[in-house]
Amino acid sequence: MAADLGIMSEADDIEIKNLEVNYRGIFQKTLARKICKTIVYAAKHEGKTGFSYGRYSDAPERNGIPCKYFAVVANTTEEDLEAEAGGKVEPDYVDVSIVADDTMVKGVEPWGFSGIRPINEKVALGGTLLVVSERSPLELVDFVEKKTFPYKIAVLPGKHSFSGLWVYKDDFTDVRLLGALAKISPGIVTFDSLKKTVAEKMGADRIAPLREGYESVVVKSIAPGEGITWPYVMPVLPKWNEFEEGIVVKAVSRGGRNEDFKRFTTRTMRPVIRFDTCIKCDLCWYSCPDECFDQTADGLFDVNYNYCVGCGRCAEVCPVPNTVVMVDELRFQDNGSPYAKYKEDKEAYVKWAEEKKGKTRVNYPFVTGTGLITDEVAEGDRSRVGH
Amino acid sequence: MTQVEAAPKAIEREELLTGCEAVAQAVMLADVDVIAAYPIRPYTEVMDAVSKLIADGKFFAEYIIAEGEHSQFEIVKHASSVGARVFAGSSGTGWMYAMEALAVTASDRLPVVAMVGNRALDDPGAFGVEHNDALTVRDLGWLLVWVATAQEALDTALISYRVAEDQSVMFPLAIALDGGFLTHSQHIVKIPSAAQVRRFLPPYALGKRRLHPDNPISIAPQVNEDWVMEIRKQNAEATKKVPAVVDKAYKEFEEVFQRSVGDPWLEEYMMEDAELAIVGMGTLAITAKAAIKRMRKQGVKVGLVRQKWYRPYPTERVRKALSGVRAVAVVDRDFSYGSPFYGGVLYNEIRSALYSLSSRPIITNFIAGLGGREISIAEIMKMLELTEKAKREDNRDQVMWMGVRE
Numbered sequence: 001m002a003a004d005l006g007i008m009s010e011a012d013d014i015e016i017k018n019l020e021v022n023y024r025g026i027f028q029k030t031l032a033r034k035i036c037k038t039i040v041y042a043a044k045h046e047g048k049t050g051f052s053y054g055r056y057s058d059a060p061e062r063n064g065i066p067c068k069y070f071a072v073v074a075n076t077t078e079e080d081l082e083a084e085a086g087g088k089v090e091p092d093y094v095d096v097s098i099v100a101d102d103t104m105v106k107g108v109e110p111w112g113f114s115g116i117r118p119i120n121e122k123v124a125l126g127g128t129l130l131v132v133s134e135r136s137p138l139e140l141v142d143f144v145e146k147k148t149f150p151y152k153i154a155v156l157p158g159k160h161s162f163s164g165l166w167v168y169k170d171d172f173t174d175v176r177l178l179g180a181l182a183k184i185s186p187g188i189v190t191f192d193s194l195k196k197t198v199a200e201k202m203g204a205d206r207i208a209p210l211r212e213g214y215e216s217v218v219v220k221s222i223a224p225g226e227g228i229t230w231p232y233v234m235p236v237l238p239k240w241n242e243f244e245e246g247i248v249v250k251a252v253s254r255g256g257r258n259e260d261f262k263r264f265t266t267r268t269m270r271p272v273i274r275f276d277t278c279i280k281c282d283l284c285w286y287s288c289p290d291e292c293f294d295q296t297a298d299g300l301f302d303v304n305y306n307y308c309v310g311c312g313r314c315a316e317v318c319p320v321p322n323t324v325v326m327v328d329e330l331r332f333q334d335n336g337s338p339y340a341k342y343k344e345d346k347e348a349y350v351k352w353a354e355e356k357k358g359k360t361r362v363n364y365p366f367v368t369g370t371g372l373i374t375d376e377v378a379e380g381d382r383s384r385v386g387h
Numbered sequence: 388m389t390q391v392e393a394a395p396k397a398i399e400r401e402e403l404l405t406g407c408e409a410v411a412q413a414v415m416l417a418d419v420d421v422i423a424a425y426p427i428r429p430y431t432e433v434m435d436a437v438s439k440l441i442a443d444g445k446f447f448a449e450y451i452i453a454e455g456e457h458s459q460f461e462i463v464k465h466a467s468s469v470g471a472r473v474f475a476g477s478s479g480t481g482w483m484y485a486m487e488a489l490a491v492t493a494s495d496r497l498p499v500v501a502m503v504g505n506r507a508l509d510d511p512g513a514f515g516v517e518h519n520d521a522l523t524v525r526d527l528g529w530l531l532v533w534v535a536t537a538q539e540a541l542d543t544a545l546i547s548y549r550v551a552e553d554q555s556v557m558f559p560l561a562i563a564l565d566g567g568f569l570t571h572s573q574h575i576v577k578i579p580s581a582a583q584v585r586r587f588l589p590p591y592a593l594g595k596r597r598l599h600p601d602n603p604i605s606i607a608p609q610v611n612e613d614w615v616m617e618i619r620k621q622n623a624e625a626t627k628k629v630p631a632v633v634d635k636a637y638k639e640f641e642e643v644f645q646r647s648v649g650d651p652w653l654e655e656y657m658m659e660d661a662e663l664a665i666v667g668m669g670t671l672a673i674t675a676k677a678a679i680k681r682m683r684k685q686g687v688k689v690g691l692v693r694q695k696w697y698r699p700y701p702t703e704r705v706r707k708a709l710s711g712v713r714a715v716a717v718v719d720r721d722f723s724y725g726s727p728f729y730g731g732v733l734y735n736e737i738r739s740a741l742y743s744l745s746s747r748p749i750i751t752n753f754i755a756g757l758g759g760r761e762i763s764i765a766e767i768m769k770m771l772e773l774t775e776k777a778k779r780e781d782n783r784d785q786v787m788w789m790g791v792r793e
Contacts, residue, residue: 037403037573044575051574052403056567056759059428059514078575082536083676087568089761239792247511 016074016084017188018091019181020122022108023069023100024268025061027162029054031100032069034174038197039071039181045193049078055090058110064266064309066108070094073188093124096185098177101160102133103268103329105143107232112261115234118145120227128152128184128219132160132173135330137220143330146227154219156180160268172209175202179213235260257307263290264335267310269326272353275300275342277323284314284324302339305332325357332356398580399644406569409537409576410502410562411436413544414448416584419474420591421449421466423459427481428514429504429566437474456481460488460499467497468598468606472548472591475499478566479506482520492559493528494622495607498551498591499559500544504570505669505720507758515759516565518668518721522697522732528622530560530629531698533668535654537574540564542640542648543695545584549636552591555628563697565720567759568670579644587643629699652701653708654693657683661690663771663778664709664748666737667718668694671755671762675718678767689771694733702740709741714749714778716770718789720756728752730786749778755789766790 019039021032036052043050050073058067070091074081085091099105099119107116120129128151131140137153144153161173175198182191191214198206243249252258271284278300285293285301292308293301303314310329318324342349404412410433414422424434441450449466453459456477463473477485482503492499503521507513521531530551534540543562551560564570598604610618637651656676658664665675672693682689692708694701709715719731727735734752741747751774756762766789777785 040403040573040575049575051572053572056429056514056571079676082574082673083680084764086572087670087674087761089567089759237792241793 014074014076014080014084016072018094019071019096019188020094021069021098021100022104022119023067025058025065025067026063028100029061031161031174035177036069036071038178039189041201042189042193042197043073045196046190048073048075049081057089066104066110066265094122095124095127095188096181097123097129099129099131101268102131102135105131105140107265109265113235113237116232116265118230120144120147123151125149126151128154130154130156130180130184132156132158134159137218141222141227144227145230146225148224150224151222152219153222154180154184154217156213156217172206175206175210176213179210180217183214183217184219262306263309264306267308267329269310270305270308270329270332271303271314271324272327272356273303273338274323274350274353275339276346276350277320279320281319283317287313287317289313296339300339302337305335327356399577401575401577403573404537404576405432405571405573406537406540406564407432408436409541410544411440412578413541414474415440415446416581417472417545417548417588418446419448420471421463421473423451423453423462423475425453425456425459427478429506429570430476430478430502432570433476433502456485457488460485460492463499464488464492464497467499470593470597473499476502478504479520480509483523489524490527496557497559498557500547500551501561503561503563504566505563506566513758515567516720517757521561521563522721524561525698528558529698530558531563532696533563535670535673535693537576541576545588546636546640549588550632553632556632565669583643587640626699633696652696652704654695655708656691658690658692658708660688662688662713663775664690664692664712665716665718665767665771666692666694668733669720671718671720674762674764675767677764682768682771700736705737705740706744709748710744712748714774716751716753716774718753718755722754728784728786749783751777752786753789760790762790
């Protein structure tokens with residue numbers, strides 16, 4: 001990749017800007033695509049050329065799996081831009097990496113054979129990781145791999161958006177992110193060109209949230225070495241003559257789990273379990289579509305967070321109030337066994353679990369045109385409430 | 388077609404479209420009557436785009452969801468025989484599943500226009516581009532054209548109806564788009580007006596071959612050895628008439644739409660003084676331009692030949708383009724297990740086309756980019772360097788795999 005970067009700089013005087021949107025598969029695809037399309041149209045307003053594309057290998061997108069969409073902008077002809085940046089699976093580097101759901105800062109694993117990759121992997125020197133989050137850049141950097149060069153983490157205050165599901169639940173996250181982008185990287189697109197494009201393609205009522213995004217984004221410089229040592233090892237794929245002929249791969253043995261694809265980077269919330277109030281009914285164990293629950297010797301059900309995608313089915317079926325509760329994934333650092341912690345010190349575990357539940361993350365069924373949840377909106381102001 | 392009317396100033400609009408969405412626009416503008424669909428990625432994208440245009444009331448067509456690709460292509464074949472302009476398409480093994488219908492459509496000389504979103508043939512499961520799927524119909528009478536940009540996809544789709552439905556042609560035609568890199572990548576595309584398209588594309592007319600109660604005919608009865616040779620000969624001779632129709636269609640396209648679409652058969656890039664050439668089809672040729680620019684800066688005289696039409700094969704054009712160079716690198720985004728020199732499909736076709744020349748370049752072959760693997764600028768440069776080396780060493784039959792883990 002570094003060699004490619006070197007070659008890239010040899011290309012005449014072409015300045016190519018790459019942007020990626022990390023999004024939750026299916027749920028945020030329309031959102032990501034809309035952002036990238038608008039960037040290309042806005043670049044055109046500035047007399048630049050551009051195109052956009054998704055990471056094709058993300059298909060088939062499984063619900064919530066980390067996926068990517070890209071926009072490429074340059075001050076050159078279409079022919080030259082496509083020669084330099086077309087025909088790619090994904091860019092070698094990005095100037096801005098948008099993260100549409102902050103839980104992805106814990107790492108992204110689209111396929112088992114891609115490995116759990118750092119969210120800032122593609123961010124170039126001086127580039128920006130732009131995250132939609134209710135947390136500060138400093139809180140987020142504790143999840144992100146340290147880099148050898150300086151870059152920035154920017155936060156657009158807000159909740160994870162579902163304005164990209166099959167029905168477009170409009171919460172203005174698209175234009176708010178674009179406004180933030182214009183602030184942190186006007187070299188990709190300026191606020192003025194975005195304003196024109198948004199008015200033209202989306203409607204004048206989206207100018208206010210565009211400006212709001214521009215004004216509310218918070219940027220923090222990240223020094224070399226700031227962040228964590230990445231705990232995951234990237235898989236090394238075999239050479240053509242190093243694996244079985246006939247496309248035969250080793251399967252998971254009966255009762256086992258896939259060591260090579262744990263899938264937990266799909267998770268935005270995890271079930272927190274109160275073992276002390278559990279009635280051992282086994283509904284969580286029975287209902288879990290990913291078979292994440294293991295019965296313990298004393299008849300309780302431990303959960304293996306490595307394989308939990310956070311679907312929430314266990315919390316839904318649990319008949320005891322407050323015994324299985326879904327909690328924001330960013331409130332946790334590891335995937336260790338909760339049952340082991342419970343056995344170690346029951347009182348401390350219950351206290352810890354209740355504390356975690358304090359600040360929960362909710363997928364609101366209704367959102368409004370202002371990006372506020374419905375119960376935050378005055379009764380008379382529900383004209384834009386989506387369904 | 389009659390004399391082309393003087394075209395008024397082009398009224399076009401621009402939109403950011405995927406390659407598939409661009410083809411869907413052409414399907415709408417061509418006012419297609421019957422569409423049969425069955426989903427398989429990456430073709431699905433065009434099926435979605437067309438159905439959305441219909442649902443949005445932009446045009447009307449019978450849109451039939453078949454229960455599989457075989458039926459899908461039977462439906463459009465039959466619709467075509469009663470006088471409907473049709474559109475269908477598929478990818479990878481879906482295209483293979485339709486094979487029986489594909490073969491008879493060509494024999495029956497019905498101008499079905501299809502889009503193939505090139506996809507790796509299962510197994511293993513993969514959605515990325517390989518050209519093997521579309522290439523399976525190369526011997527059957529299907530006309531085949533590879534496009535490399537979304538604009539070219541739209542333009543070529545319009546031209547395809549014009550060519551396929553020409554009275555002297557009447558062959559089915561497949562437009563091949565690289566899966567992912569073109570089918571799913573969004574570019575600014577110029578969309579012509581319906582009025583312009585009407586001037587370019589006459590209505591579909593089958594004449595005496597139209598299946599209708601008032602015109603009692605029977606299509607494709609059992610004939611045995613008494614007839615087959617003559618039928619094949621008739622079709623073989625008809626393919627020879629295609630190039631002139633293609634040339635005329637491109638020329639008139641430029642007149643009506645008032646913009647250049649380039650040479651129909653080959654795109655030549657920096658070939659004027661080239662000593663070394665790289666040849667390929669589809670999007671990989673776009674990346675090759677960046678490699679060529681870098682090597683030109685280093686003083687290496689390299690050029691690109693992107694082959695667009697594949698059937699009928701532009702033999703003379705290829706001979707003309709490549710007879711002057713010292714060495715040629717042919718990049719195949721396909722495989723042909725056990726073929727001469729274990730090379731790719733395009734490689735062996737080009738070698739055959741150049742065989743009778745008195746002065747032939749050294750030709751090396753690179754199998755690359757299979758299953759959607761990216762072919763980098765650096766890899767293209769490497770291919771050209773290896774071809775230069777083959778020339779120096781007089782190594783004449785070299786086939787190499789590029790970008791494979793070894």
